[in-house]
Amino acid sequence: MKLAICQDNTFSFNCLGDDHALASPKKFKRKKDGTKTRGEIIHGDDSESENESKGKKLDDVRDLPLGHIDYSSYRSVFRNHPYLLHIWSNLPPPRAPQQINQPAALKIKLLPFQREGVKWMVDQEDTLFNGGILADEMGMGKTLQTIALMLVNHMRPTLVICPTVALLQWKAEIEAATDALSVFVFHGDERDKLVAKDRSIIKEELDKYDVLLTTYGVVETAYRREYHGYRRKGQLHHEKSPLHSVNWYRIVLDEAHYIKDRMTNSFRAMFSLNTQKTWMLTGTPLHNRLGELYALIRMTKSDPFSMYFCHSSPCSSLDWTFRGSKYCYKCGVKSILHFNYWNMHILKPIQNYPIDSVESRQGFKKLNKLLDNVMLRRTKIERADDMGLPPRVIVTRRDKFSPEEEDLYVSLFSDYQREFETYAHHGTVLNNYANLFELITRMRLAANHPDLLRLKLNPNEKLGASSSDTLVCSLCNEEAEDPVLAKCRHVFCRVDAQMYVNGAPDSSTLRCPVCFALFDIDLTQAEMAKPKAPRISGGGGGGGSTTLYRRSIVNRIDMAHWKSSTKIEALVEELSQHRQGNANIKSIVFSQFVNFLDLIQWRLNRAGFSVCRLDGRMSPQQRNAVIQTFMTHPEYTVFLVSLKAGGVALNLTEASHVYLADCWWNPSVEVQAMDRIHRMGQYRPIKVTRIIIENSIESRIIALQVKKQLLVSSTIGRDKKSLNHLSSQDMQFLFTS
Numbered sequence: 001m002k003l004a005i006c007q008d009n010t011f012s013f014n015c016l017g018d019d020h021a022l023a024s025p026k027k028f029k030r031k032k033d034g035t036k037t038r039g040e041i042i043h044g045d046d047s048e049s050e051n052e053s054k055g056k057k058l059d060d061v062r063d064l065p066l067g068h069i070d071y072s073s074y075r076s077v078f079r080n081h082p083y084l085l086h087i088w089s090n091l092p093p094p095r096a097p098q099q100i101n102q103p104a105a106l107k108i109k110l111l112p113f114q115r116e117g118v119k120w121m122v123d124q125e126d127t128l129f130n131g132g133i134l135a136d137e138m139g140m141g142k143t144l145q146t147i148a149l150m151l152v153n154h155m156r157p158t159l160v161i162c163p164t165v166a167l168l169q170w171k172a173e174i175e176a177a178t179d180a181l182s183v184f185v186f187h188g189d190e191r192d193k194l195v196a197k198d199r200s201i202i203k204e205e206l207d208k209y210d211v212l213l214t215t216y217g218v219v220e221t222a223y224r225r226e227y228h229g230y231r232r233k234g235q236l237h238h239e240k241s242p243l244h245s246v247n248w249y250r251i252v253l254d255e256a257h258y259i260k261d262r263m264t265n266s267f268r269a270m271f272s273l274n275t276q277k278t279w280m281l282t283g284t285p286l287h288n289r290l291g292e293l294y295a296l297i298r299m300t301k302s303d304p305f306s307m308y309f310c311h312s313s314p315c316s317s318l319d320w321t322f323r324g325s326k327y328c329y330k331c332g333v334k335s336i337l338h339f340n341y342w343n344m345h346i347l348k349p350i351q352n353y354p355i356d357s358v359e360s361r362q363g364f365k366k367l368n369k370l371l372d373n374v375m376l377r378r379t380k381i382e383r384a385d386d387m388g389l390p391p392r393v394i395v396t397r398r399d400k401f402s403p404e405e406e407d408l409y410v411s412l413f414s415d416y417q418r419e420f421e422t423y424a425h426h427g428t429v430l431n432n433y434a435n436l437f438e439l440i441t442r443m444r445l446a447a448n449h450p451d452l453l454r455l456k457l458n459p460n461e462k463l464g465a466s467s468s469d470t471l472v473c474s475l476c477n478e479e480a481e482d483p484v485l486a487k488c489r490h491v492f493c494r495v496d497a498q499m500y501v502n503g504a505p506d507s508s509t510l511r512c513p514v515c516f517a518l519f520d521i522d523l524t525q526a527e528m529a530k531p532k533a534p535r536i537s538g539g540g541g542g543g544g545s546t547t548l549y550r551r552s553i554v555n556r557i558d559m560a561h562w563k564s565s566t567k568i569e570a571l572v573e574e575l576s577q578h579r580q581g582n583a584n585i586k587s588i589v590f591s592q593f594v595n596f597l598d599l600i601q602w603r604l605n606r607a608g609f610s611v612c613r614l615d616g617r618m619s620p621q622q623r624n625a626v627i628q629t630f631m632t633h634p635e636y637t638v639f640l641v642s643l644k645a646g647g648v649a650l651n652l653t654e655a656s657h658v659y660l661a662d663c664w665w666n667p668s669v670e671v672q673a674m675d676r677i678h679r680m681g682q683y684r685p686i687k688v689t690r691i692i693i694e695n696s697i698e699s700r701i702i703a704l705q706v707k708k709q710l711l712v713s714s715t716i717g718r719d720k721k722s723l724n725h726l727s728s729q730d731m732q733f734l735f736t737s
């Protein structure tokens with residue numbers, strides 16, 4: 001090992017592979033010049049810990065953060081917090097997988113990997129993490145494993161917090177899986193009824209159930225009303241949060257990546273719930289996004305990984321103890337002498353040092369060791385045999401514009417091309433990202449159906465788009481689906497904002513497409529509150545309804561003389577072939593554009609198809625009714641789904657064909673759509689068909705996808721994220737004929 005002395009009191013290690021170094025202090029004699037060496041630094045005059053660690057092999061992670069170290073302050077850290085000396089060496093290696101017996105009260109048979117998962121969860125509740133992160137890939141039964149956990153370790157009550165769209169699905173899954181758990185949905189009318197009651201009754205009521213289901217939005221609102229208060233008639237009121245006054249045995253955060261920013265109110269609302277055990281479920285791989293991962297680690301409230309420590313006193317705390325002051329209110333020491341354990345050991349070494357540096361590699365090793373102890377992730381490919389998943393075939397159907405469509409498209413495209421070339425000529429391509437994004441969107445619309453474009457270009461036809469009870473997305477100019485709010489107070493569909501941000505060449509200088517303020521938006525925020533009345537014409541609007549939205553495009557254009565488009569007819573042809581071959585086949589059609597789904601729906605109805613429709617403007621009850629209808633009524637063979645209808649799993653296993661009616665250069669959006677049916681309970685082979693127009697921007701987007709995919713597979717780790725962005729070369733490529 002090489003020890004590089006930098007200044008009097010600092011030094012750095014610059015090699016790996018000295019596993020025994022820390023544990024064998026005798027190796028490090030004081031140097032002749034009197035400089036202190038590492039053995040002394042760590043153990044100092046604390047002979048007890050020296051004895052304890054003698055002869056013990058340190059795993060390949062160190063308890064000292066690497067890099068430039070002020071040893072004098074580290075000595076005091078270990079003197080003040082002696083147990084920190086052995087944190088990394090004491091973390092056990094991953095437990096060998098074991099299977100739990102099928103719980104008697106569980107009516108659904110667990111697959112082998114699920115029995116392993118449940119066993120892991122049961123054991124995990126007895127570790128210092130008191131729970132953990134179940135990160136199995138989407139569609140592997142995280143919900144079922146969690147239900148099994150509740151049955152095996154039957155301590156109560158459990159609070160399950162999930163996105164609105166998954167609320168009723170949780171209820172249905174628990175009820176289908178067991179009779180042994182009583183469930184209450186704390187949301188909407190049921191919540192309102194309960195909250196209107198007397199406080200003592202609320203607690204009593206909540207106490208009756210084994211499982212309470214609620215949403216992130218409800219918990220956050222309850223927290224805000226208690227801690228920050230709310231204004232009514234100019235007066236500030238505080239309302240005690242019923243959810244925060246219960247002592248939960250366990251909380252389960254479903255789609256836990258929703259709380260990935262620990263500075264948000266949403267995080268604080270979940271963090272301040274009283275619970276003994278905490279579970280987070282997510283199918284999103286979290287590597288590469290350390291801040292988000294830390295939000296989940298911190299949520300476990302584990303010591304020391306979630307904590308802050310003082311260098312020069314025994315003070316340690318779960319919370320940041322100096323808001324607004326230079327001094328810690330617990331120990332009186334300056335705030336800068338406190339550190340966050342995660343930042344010190346993992347975040348800083350990885351973020352502040354080059355990827356192949358000793359510091360960064362140590363940081364990653366620690367990260368992996370920590371994850372081995374707190375997270376379980378399996379993928380469908382790994383467990384394909386267990387799951388019995390059928391093969392998935394992906395094909396691209398390429399059609400050409402009709403001459404009439406092509407004329408229109410070409411004239412449009414040459415206008416846009418000129419605009420692009422002007423920017424390119426002035427070197428302002430990157431500054432004009434918002435404009436170019438819109439041009440790309442228009443070309444995508446033109447490839448679907450020219451009417452979509454005419455509607456866009458003529459704002460006078462946007463009836464009612466700005467009526468006050470509607471949240472209008474500033475990117476697609478439609479009633480926002482799954483709406484989110486930017487700092488500048490403009491509203492967007494979550495998916496639109498995501499695509500806008502992802503595509504941006506440089507997200508730090510990205511501006512709002514409307515007001516040109518710097519674009520600051522939390523894409524993981526809870527869904528904004530929407531007006532209560534559903535905007536559906538006709539009675540009920542629930543299951544299988546083919547009624548259209550009042551503002552549907554078919555009510556805004558002259559459908560009597562309407563002409564279909566090449567793409568719509570391609571879809572009709574595909575679906576008609578299924579109908580002739582086997583009437584039982586069900587298909588899902590995804591599109592990002594709600595007006596396009598309107599046109600498809602109108603056309604399919606005329607062709608005699610019974611169609612279900614799901615989009616992000618429906619209430620949870622409506623969504624649930626539609627999904628149930630599609631799954632239980634054989635006559636409904638086509639399900640039109642908006643890509644924006646919330647990024648969460650829908651158990652649509654009744655369908656075996658997926659059509660992607662438009663494409664995007666970031667394939668993860670498409671993959672997520674496909675995953676919705678490629679999941680448990682799906683035994684028929686699945687075919688995914690992309691329908692694209694060959695002589696349009698779509699074939700360019702597909703080519704770009706392929707190129708980016710190649711880059712992803714040849715790049716390691718960190719740079720993946722930047723591949724979502726469009727470089728100016730990428731844009732050049734899209735605007736070249």
Ligand SMILES: [Zn+2]
Pocket residue numbers: 310315316321328329330331332333338
């Ligand atoms: Zn302190």
Ligand SMILES: [Zn+2]
Pocket residue numbers: 473474475476477478480481492493496
């Ligand atoms: Zn939108």
Ligand SMILES: [Zn+2]
Pocket residue numbers: 486488489490512513514515516517
């Ligand atoms: Zn704005």
